[in-house]
Amino acid sequence: MSLNRSEKEAVINEVTELAAKAQTLVMAEYRGITVADMTELRSKARSQGVSLSVLKNTLARRAVSGSSFESVSDQMTGPLIYGFSEDAVAAAKVVADFAKTNDKLVIRGGVYAGKVLDVNGVKELANIPTKEVLLSQLCGLFMSPVSRTARVLAALAEKKGEEAAA
Structure with a gap:
C-alpha cells in the first residue's frame, strides 16, 4: 500500500527531525530477516536510544538532504534499515552486535560527524x-x-x- 502525499510529508518531517538530533546514521540491508529477529533488533535499539526505521529510499534521501547525512544518499538503494542515534556509537553498536549473531543483516555503511563510514568504519565505531x-x-x-x-x-x-x- 502506497502512502499519499501528506503521509509522505509526515514521514519526511519525522526523519528530518531524527537526522537533526542524531550524531550517527547506520544503514544495513535486512533482506531475509524474520519478523521475530527484526522485533528483537528493534527492541535492543529502543533500549539503547537508537531509532530504527525501514523507509522508502526516496523518502530517506529527501529527509537527509541538507543534513550531515546527505553524503550517503547515493548509497540508499535496496531494502535498508536506517539507525539514527544521538549517542555517537549507539547505532553502530546495536547494528554491529546484531549482525554478529544474524548473518542476514548486512551493514552497508553510515555517517558519523559528517564523515562517510564504510562497513569497517561502522564496525570500528561500534568497538568504541x-x-x-x-x-x-x-x-x-x-x-x-x-x-x-x-x-x-x-x-x-x-x-x-x-x-x-x-
Missing part, C-alpha cells in the same frame, strides 16, 4: 566504548591514586598501632 563506560573508566583513573594513598596510610597506621601495643 559507550559514553558511560568511558566516564566510569575516567573516574577509576582519578580514584586510583587516592585509594592507593589511603591504603598506604591505613597500613602505616596499623603498623604503628602494632608497634605501640608491643
